[in-house]
Every structure is written in structure tokens, then in C-alpha cells.
Amino acid sequence: MALLRIILLSFLLITSVSCQYLHTGLFKGPEDTKDWLTSDPLSIPLSVRLLELNKGNMAPNPSFEKGRFNSVGPDNPHYIEHWEVLGTDVMWVNTTSPGHGPDEASHGIHAIKISRDTASELDGPGGIISDFIPVIPGNYRFFFDVKLKKIRPVSRSTKLNDTVVVHLYFYNREKEEISGAVFNPSQNKFLDNSNKSYAFANFWEIEEFPWGRVRGRRYGHPFSEGDYPDDARFVRIFFGLKGKGTIWIDNVELKYSKWNFSALERMEKYFDKSLSVKDRIIPSPKQMHCFDDFLYFNPNDRHDEKPVILLSDAPETQESLAAGLLKARLDTTFDEILTESKHQQRPIPILHDDAGFNDLPESGLIFSVGRTRLFYQKQGLLPLHRIEGHEQGYILKSYRDKDRMIVFLVGNEPIGTYYAATTAVQLLEKERFIYHDAEVVDYPDFLGRSYLFSSWKSESELERDLKSMTGMSAYKFNKVYVGYRQGKRNKDWYNPRELYVKGVKRSAAFCRDTGIMDLAIMVNPYYHFDFEMPEKELGDKRYIWTHGDSSSLEMLKNAFRIGLDHGAKTIMLASDDYVPHEGRWRKNYAPYTEADKKRFVNLQNAQAHVINQLHDWLQVNYPGTRFEFCPPWYNNVYIDITPGRAEIYFKELVSQIPDDIAIIWTGPTIRSLSIDMIGIYRYASLIGRYPMLWDNTLYARALETKVYGYYACYYPGKVRMCNLFEPYDIYLPAEFQNYNHSRHMYMNGSASSETFKIKYMTVADYEWNTKAYDPEFSLWKALVTAFGPTNAKKLLYFNDAYYGLYDMCMRMEREGEIERYITMGNDFISRIRHHYHELGITLSGNKRLLKELESKMKRQLHRYNNLVGTRNN
Incomplete structure (x- = not known):
């Protein structure tokens, strides 16, 4: 019935939407939309959101295939349906016509080409703008194919900034332009959300970028990209060029995104669907x-x-x-x-x-x-x-x-x-x-499919991880990492605890004896410092490990030997988060002893020395070992906010180290929920090879702390999108495996909890067969496989009630004890208790999962009780 209901709602705009687990609402017409909020997607009737979703691509004439050449009017030689040409630098490309090459369009035979040989600071951007596109408040995904050549800013002393212009203009119901300003809670400031050129802004220049899929965006995680103003009822898309060079645009996509639907709404369509034999296989075969x-x-x-x-x-x-x-x-x-x-x-x-x-x-x-x-x-x-x-x-x-x-x-x-x-x-x-x-x-897409052990704070954690290795290999994972943050408050990486040594030896033995899993050892030789410490505050800690001292190198080798001597096949030398910095700017990472400063001058020379020494040692003593390196500037944002220093670091580092070393990248930001081709191109151009993705997104949306928080921290209303069992779910280019070093990827997040085991089942599904992957369907398969269809539904109902209560707590923390929130909060409490009670009966054999859910539930109940000033719940 759930599937039938959704199908009916997709075609009929009903006047009342009521569901046991969803908000209720009435839609009488345009005059009754004033309470529709982008920040609260469920304030909009489900029927309306489904209709918007089912529109698919709303960009008109998205590949510019419909149009004609004007025989008159030399100032406007092209007529392109639903688009208006602005300026004289725009050409409507036809790849079948003389003078145009087949690579001038990415889809079909037509594209838009904007070319400028000269540019002035006083010039406006020439370009093309779409007709008015009807929209509603909410979140939209905006992508396009782009090709760039010899892109230069107007002023050679600046980055590109707004040289490549991608803009969304917002309009109200009367088609009057409205502001695109939107508040970014993580930075506590407003951003111009009309500007979607951020992906290009931080280049100094772009010599040549082949056709690639790019997301038009203003910023990245933890900013909610794609949110439209509450008053927006129309948008227009503009592409232009303000500086010099040539840009080609094709295959534009503007879609209402799934991030306007709660986790339950996204999953309900599978509730009455029987899984076929093929559907049940995890990971999905080619x-x-x-x-x-x-x-x-x-x-x-x-x-x-x-x-x-x-x-x-x-x-x-x-x-x-x-x-x-x-x-x-x-x-x-x-x-x-x-x-x-x-x-x-x-x-x-x-x-x-x-x-x-x-x-x-x-x-x-x-x-x-x-x-x-x-x-x-x-x-x-x-x-x-x-x-x-x-x-x-x-x-x-x-x-x-x-x-x-x-x-x-x-x-x-x-x-x-x-x-x-x-x-x-x-x-x-x-x-x-x-x-x-x-x-x-x-056969797999990714050749290296990894997961992470827990931090082994106890014997029981270690035993649980060791027992899970066979189970993880059954989902075709073939590499497991021992993280460098081992043990409770264990900062002395150079003096590992007995439990760590025991765990490495036993897991390495499993890998060596079975041949179905490889062990990877991570060491961060800066971990004994605090997070991004100023160099002047290091004290005697600065001498524990240095770059040029032979005893320090031996100390580092000894840390890796624990795994290598027992069969580990991969090492990761990490320098994320703990490299000290000089001066006030935290990203100005630098050597921190006088001897290193005198010998190496800068960090890139010092780290290149260590890398090369380790590389030579591995080749002699452990031939065939994979060597991975995580630099301190491991994402594009860190590079962006360090004026020029990171670019110089990479240019000088990669010229000194071997090509076979994999360099780690977390994407455009720390937790990159969207990675596009221009982001990959930016980092790969700096490091001289494709990077290896370190993915931090399995917990990105639902992270319940203000440090790197997202929906669950900054966006009440949107927190209903979260899922305790969230699948692997980010925007990635097609055939993403080919843009990773040796087709390996590191997934961050321990697979020791019951919820993360479900998440990792979806990771396995993606990494093995990227083309067939669907996040929600993969999650449904995983839940049904692990718990059966009835319990899968109950878990999703529990999740919906959990984040409903979470939502009410967030609202009251911001707005006070409003009676409506208290009433709704009590209702969610009733539901979450009911679903937990049912799960306690039907999943009585899975004590660990029940304990994890109970812990989550109690935390929110305690939070809610403190807010309403009562203990009667």
C-alpha cells in the first residue's frame, strides 16, 4: 500500500496529506504557501514535494539541441529555445558544421561556447540566461557539463574568483528578483546563494579542463548547498565568462533533490516490494x-x-x-x-x-x-x-x-x-x-575496498573486530586499517600499548593465513602534539620526533614494523591535523625545530626526506608494500584558505617523491558530500596524479557535535532527513573508481557497531558496482538481509521517531518551550518507545543493536526532559 499511495500522490494533488509518521498539511493553492519553508521540508505537503520531484530535469532545453540560426540580425545570430544570449561572445556550437570539432559538445551535437580574447574590469560577463523556471521552496541539485581552455582572470594578481560566472537568479511569484542571501550557521554569516561559481573561484588559472560534470555550488559541507529562498517561485540560470579564455557548457541539470524528504519518506516505497534473487545479492554483481x-x-x-x-x-x-x-x-x-x-x-x-x-x-x-x-x-x-x-x-x-x-x-x-x-x-x-x-x-570497480578497526580500548573491542574479519570479507572487503588513534588518550604513538601490538599481530596473522584480507597500518608521527598547535607552544614535545634525526626515522620505522613484520601490505604515513604551524594562521604548517628549519627550510622538503627514506627502506625490506601519504593540506578548502602556501608545498613535494606513492584527499572539504570533476582536477593537478579518497561521510549528516556538524547540529527541520543507518550517499562522478589512485579508497568510520555494519554493507555495494548503486535501495537490501523485512520497517519507524524528537529538541533550544513543540515531542516519545519495545521483542537476539538504539533514545529523552523541565517522561 505504501508504494501505491506514493504513486497516486505523484499524479494527484490531494488537498490533505496525513500519515502516521509524517507532518500533516493542507494545500489550497499558491496563496496558501506562505508557511512553506526550505529549512523545514516537511512543512510542504508530501504530495507537492512528490510532484516537484517527478518533474525530473527542469532545466529547459538542457543540451541546447533546440534552436536555429538567424539569417538576419548579426547582433544575435542564434535563437536557442528557452535561453537568451547576452553579449557578442556567445556561440551556439554545432559539431556537425565546419569549423567545429566533435569534442565541442558533451551531449548531442550542440553546446554553448563563450570565448573572449580580451577582458576589462569594467566589462560585464557575456553569456546565456534561461527562461523562468517554476520552483518551490526546497533543496535542488544543479549540475552541468563544462569544458575550459586558457581561463585567466581580468587581473593577473588575483585568483579566478568570478571569472567563470554561474548564477541562479531567484524570483518571487510576481517574477520580481529577490535576494539569494542565505545564512550559513556553521560560519555564523550570510552567503550569496545565487553565486554558483565556487568550484572555479580558487584557481589562479585553468589552462585546460576537458569535459567534466560539475556541480554549481556556493560552498560545501557543512553548508546546506542547494537551498532556495522561501519566497522563491522562479529561478533563471545564467552561464557567463568575465575574464579571458573559452568555456563550453552542455547538459544542464536542475532537479528537486531527495533531500526534501525524510529518511522514512525516501524508504517507504520499498516496504511492500519483494526482493528478487538478484536484488538480495550484496554487493550487486556486474x-x-x-x-x-x-x-x-x-x-x-x-x-x-x-x-x-x-x-x-x-x-x-x-x-x-x-x-x-x-x-x-x-x-x-x-x-x-x-x-x-x-x-x-x-x-x-x-x-x-x-x-x-x-x-x-x-x-x-x-x-x-x-x-x-x-x-x-x-x-x-x-x-x-x-x-x-x-x-x-x-x-x-x-x-x-x-x-x-x-x-x-x-x-x-x-x-x-x-x-x-x-x-x-x-x-x-x-x-x-x-x-x-x-x-x-x-568483478569489482574499486580494487582496494577497505574498512576501519575500532580504537581497541578493551580486549572485548579487539575480539569483536577480529571475529568480524571473515564477515567483512564475505561482503568482499579486502583491506582493513588499524588507525593511529589507538587506545584511550594514547598519544604516544611511538610507544604502543600491549593491546595495540596484540591486535596488530593477530589481525596480521589472519590476513597472512587466509589471503582474503590485507592489513594496513596508519602512523601519524605528529599525533603526540595537540590539534594544530602553534610552534611556539610545543615546548620539549618538539624534540620527541623530528624530520631529520636518524633516531626519529628509526622510531617511525619501528611503529610500522609492528605490522610489516607480521605481513601488513599497506602503510599510511599521516600528517593530518597535528602538524604544528608558525605564526597566527593555523594552516601555515612548518618545521618546528631549529635543526629541521636549517636543514630543510620548509615542510615539503622535510616530509619529502622522510617519505623517500621510508620508501627506500620498504623496497629493500618489504617489497611490494603499498605506500600512502596523507598531507596536512588534505582537501581543497584547506588549500583555498592558505594563500599560495599549499600550492607551493605540493609543487615542491611531488617533484621529490616517487610517483607510486598514493596521496590522500578527503575531497573539496573534510566531509565531502559532493565531489565533481573540477574538484578532482584541482587536487590532481597539484599532486601530479589522481588522489586516493579518504571518505569521512558515513557519519557526516547525523554527526551530533558542533565540530564538523551538519543537519543534526545546524538545521532543525532538515534533521528529519537523517538516518541512524545512513547508507553511503554522496554525489560522485560516474566511474569514480578511475579517478582514485590504483582504484583504492579509504572509508573512515569503525565497522564495529551494529549500525555501522549496515552502513558498510552499502559501502560494499557501491565500491564493487558503482553504476548499479542506489543508496536507499542498497540500505533496504542491507536491513532486510540483516534483520528481515518486518524488522527493517520497524527500524526505519524508530529512526523517524528518533529524529522527530531530535528536531523538537533543536527547535526548543533555539526558540524556547513552545507548546506546539512540546505536544509534538510527547508524540514522538510515545512512538519511539513503542517501536523500541517492539524491536526488543523481535530482535531480542541482537543485544548490541538494541543497546545502541537504547543509548540513542535515552540521550534524546534526557535532552528533552531538561528542556521542558520535567522528568515524567
Whole structure:
């Protein structure tokens, strides 16, 4: 019914919207919209928001394909439907006409080209402006394709600033222009939200930028990009060029975003949707074709044989583990369904194949794992060419012989065979003797798919992390990081605690012994300092570790040796957040001892020395080790606010260090909820290679602290968009894996909690198959897989009540104890308690999840009680 209701609302503008878990509201017409607020999306009826969402791309004639050339009027030689040309520097490109190249449009055959050979400070920007586009208050996403060449500011002494002009003009119902000023709570100041040129503003110049998808934006996280003024009923889009150079524009997109809907509203459409066999696989395979289900065992036939698993005579470790996964799933199914009285209990056999096809055991289902004799006899039936050249790729394909099914699991390499098994076990029903027959051709987009251990404050945390390694590998994660912030208040990274050493050794042993996971060790040799300390306040701490001292280098090697000596395959040398600075400006990172200043002069020379020493040491003693480096300026904003210093740092650093070192980047900002091609281009141009993304977004929207907070800190009303189980959900370019160093990505956030395990299931879904990824659907799959569909719904209802109460607390903290908020708060309390009680019954076996939810609930109840001055709740 939820899906049907949404479909109906999409087509009918009903006069009343009422839902047990949503705000109510009446929509009588344009005169009744004065209470619609961008800051409170649920103040707008759901029906209205759905209609706006279903409009899709509202940019008129978005690829400029509709138009004509004017034979008269040389001042305006082009007529482009729904767009007005301003100035004489604008050309309507036709790639099929003489004088235009095929690369002058990114979509279709037409684009807009603006070119200026000369420019003056007194000139206005020439460009093109759209017709009026109807909108409502809310959040919109604005993207376009752009190509740039020889872009220079009017004044050579400045950055580009407004050289490339991207603007949204806002208008009220009477089409009178209104201000685009919007308050940015994180900075406590107003911004001009009409200006969407921020992505270009901080370049000094752009020599050449090939076609790329760019987001028109004013700022980044924690600013709520895309919010329109409450009075806005129309917008016009303007593209222009104020300086010198050439700009091409194509494929404009303006859409009402999903960030106008609560987490529950976004997820409800899946509540009555049954997941297909293909839907249930996590992560989603590249290619999968399903066939009829196969009943592989009849419990009423005492002569029916259990399935058999075949291995080669000398299997690789990963292949043996693959067989073990299949055996464990099958054994569990038999144990749960059959009793001794029905069937003689014996485990599923794993046979090392010394038999050919004609000598197979009498069994209804046979798994051939890896390159068995049977594989070599039948390999002509397998589409092995389809995984050729794809690292970690695998084939999963069946062969039917009368009433028997043989399933081949084979990878390009042993780890691929293991991944085939992680998919195959998901095709085996847990409560029935059913194998969902399918042909799968699969391989990953990201080759390095990582997660993070917890900080090991106790033995129990360590044991939990160690036990989870097999489970995380089942979702095809293949690298785990030991963070440098280990232990409670443990700042002396150079003198690791016994628990840390124990954890590194045991996790490294798992990686070494299984071959299904790699261990990565992170060390930050500045971590003994406080956050961005002034150099003058360091005292004797400055001598604990320095860049040029040989004993300091040995100290750093020793920190890495703990992992490397036990098989770690990756090191990350981190210099984020704790490098001291000189002077008043916190981002003026610099050497901090007189010896280092005299020897190296600046930080880039000092760090290049350390990097090169480590690199040479690794090549000799630990060949093949991946080396990652996190610089102190690890995002574009940090570079922007350091006038010229970061650019010089990178230019001089990368000229001194090897090309194979991966350089870390968190995106345009610390928690980058949107990454576009111009942002990647900016950083990659500085570091001379594509960066490796360090992603901080799994907790970005719902972070409940003012340090780097977002919706849950600054935006009451919008906090209803948050989700305790938030999936991996940011704007990224298509085929983003190709813009990461060696196709590796680091995901920040410990996978030890039950909520984060769900989040990481969606990360696995994205990193393996970026093209097929849908955040909300991936989350629904993860919740259903982990808890079943009924509990998945209950968890989302709990989440909605939780953030409803959170919303009321935020409003009262700002506006006082308003009776309406108290009434609504009491209602949300009733709901959250009801849903928690139900979950306590249906998820009684998952004590850790219940404890996490209870902790969240109690914190908000305490907050609410303090605000209303009562304890009766």
C-alpha cells in the first residue's frame, strides 16, 4: 500500500496529506504557501514535494539541441529555445558544421561556447540566461557539463574568483528578483546563494579542463548547498565568462533533490516490494542472469544424497576457504531443517577431486570450486573471456546433467574464486533446500575496498573486530586499517600499548593465513602534539620526533614494523591535523625545530626526506608494500584558505617523491558530500596524479557535535532527513573508481557497531558496482538481509521517531518551550518507545543493536526532559 499511495500522490494533488509518521498539511493553492519553508521540508505537503520531484530535469532545453540560426540580425545570430544570449561572445556550437570539432559538445551535437580574447574590469560577463523556471521552496541539485581552455582572470594578481560566472537568479511569484542571501550557521554569516561559481573561484588559472560534470555550488559541507529562498517561485540560470579564455557548457541539470524528504519518506516505497534473487545479492554483481530454482535435496527420500563440494588436489588457501563457506551454509541449512529421526546427520563432504566427470559422486548438487579436474574438462562451457583482464573477477555458472546440477566457481585468481563463493552462499536458501540457479560474471570497480578497526580500548573491542574479519570479507572487503588513534588518550604513538601490538599481530596473522584480507597500518608521527598547535607552544614535545634525526626515522620505522613484520601490505604515513604551524594562521604548517628549519627550510622538503627514506627502506625490506601519504593540506578548502602556501608545498613535494606513492584527499572539504570533476582536477593537478579518497561521510549528516556538524547540529527541520543507518550517499562522478589512485579508497568510520555494519554493507555495494548503486535501495537490501523485512520497517519507524524528537529538541533550544513543540515531542516519545519495545521483542537476539538504539533514545529523552523541565517522561 505504501508504494501505491506514493504513486497516486505523484499524479494527484490531494488537498490533505496525513500519515502516521509524517507532518500533516493542507494545500489550497499558491496563496496558501506562505508557511512553506526550505529549512523545514516537511512543512510542504508530501504530495507537492512528490510532484516537484517527478518533474525530473527542469532545466529547459538542457543540451541546447533546440534552436536555429538567424539569417538576419548579426547582433544575435542564434535563437536557442528557452535561453537568451547576452553579449557578442556567445556561440551556439554545432559539431556537425565546419569549423567545429566533435569534442565541442558533451551531449548531442550542440553546446554553448563563450570565448573572449580580451577582458576589462569594467566589462560585464557575456553569456546565456534561461527562461523562468517554476520552483518551490526546497533543496535542488544543479549540475552541468563544462569544458575550459586558457581561463585567466581580468587581473593577473588575483585568483579566478568570478571569472567563470554561474548564477541562479531567484524570483518571487510576481517574477520580481529577490535576494539569494542565505545564512550559513556553521560560519555564523550570510552567503550569496545565487553565486554558483565556487568550484572555479580558487584557481589562479585553468589552462585546460576537458569535459567534466560539475556541480554549481556556493560552498560545501557543512553548508546546506542547494537551498532556495522561501519566497522563491522562479529561478533563471545564467552561464557567463568575465575574464579571458573559452568555456563550453552542455547538459544542464536542475532537479528537486531527495533531500526534501525524510529518511522514512525516501524508504517507504520499498516496504511492500519483494526482493528478487538478484536484488538480495550484496554487493550487486556486474552481470547476473537468473534461471529456475533448483531443489537439491528431498528430505522424504532417504536415498537422496547431500550436496558435494569439489576442490583440486592442491587448492590455494582462498579456494579452501571458499569451499568452507559453502559447507558452512549447507551444514547450517541441514541442521536446522532435518532431525535425527528424519535423516542420518553427517556433514557436507569436501572432496579433493581425483575423479573426472564420469566418476562424480551421486549427489543432486555439486560445487566445483576453483580449477578442479572437472573444471578443466568443462571449461569450454564457461565464459572465462568475460572476466579476462579484470582483477579479482569470477564466474559462477551451472551445468545440468539430467537431475543433477554442477555449479562452477572459478576466478581469475584464487581470491576471485573466494568471491564467487561469497555470492553463491547468498543463492542458497537458509530454510529450504533450494539453490537459486544463476550465471554470474563479476568483478569489482574499486580494487582496494577497505574498512576501519575500532580504537581497541578493551580486549572485548579487539575480539569483536577480529571475529568480524571473515564477515567483512564475505561482503568482499579486502583491506582493513588499524588507525593511529589507538587506545584511550594514547598519544604516544611511538610507544604502543600491549593491546595495540596484540591486535596488530593477530589481525596480521589472519590476513597472512587466509589471503582474503590485507592489513594496513596508519602512523601519524605528529599525533603526540595537540590539534594544530602553534610552534611556539610545543615546548620539549618538539624534540620527541623530528624530520631529520636518524633516531626519529628509526622510531617511525619501528611503529610500522609492528605490522610489516607480521605481513601488513599497506602503510599510511599521516600528517593530518597535528602538524604544528608558525605564526597566527593555523594552516601555515612548518618545521618546528631549529635543526629541521636549517636543514630543510620548509615542510615539503622535510616530509619529502622522510617519505623517500621510508620508501627506500620498504623496497629493500618489504617489497611490494603499498605506500600512502596523507598531507596536512588534505582537501581543497584547506588549500583555498592558505594563500599560495599549499600550492607551493605540493609543487615542491611531488617533484621529490616517487610517483607510486598514493596521496590522500578527503575531497573539496573534510566531509565531502559532493565531489565533481573540477574538484578532482584541482587536487590532481597539484599532486601530479589522481588522489586516493579518504571518505569521512558515513557519519557526516547525523554527526551530533558542533565540530564538523551538519543537519543534526545546524538545521532543525532538515534533521528529519537523517538516518541512524545512513547508507553511503554522496554525489560522485560516474566511474569514480578511475579517478582514485590504483582504484583504492579509504572509508573512515569503525565497522564495529551494529549500525555501522549496515552502513558498510552499502559501502560494499557501491565500491564493487558503482553504476548499479542506489543508496536507499542498497540500505533496504542491507536491513532486510540483516534483520528481515518486518524488522527493517520497524527500524526505519524508530529512526523517524528518533529524529522527530531530535528536531523538537533543536527547535526548543533555539526558540524556547513552545507548546506546539512540546505536544509534538510527547508524540514522538510515545512512538519511539513503542517501536523500541517492539524491536526488543523481535530482535531480542541482537543485544548490541538494541543497546545502541537504547543509548540513542535515552540521550534524546534526557535532552528533552531538561528542556521542558520535567522528568515524567
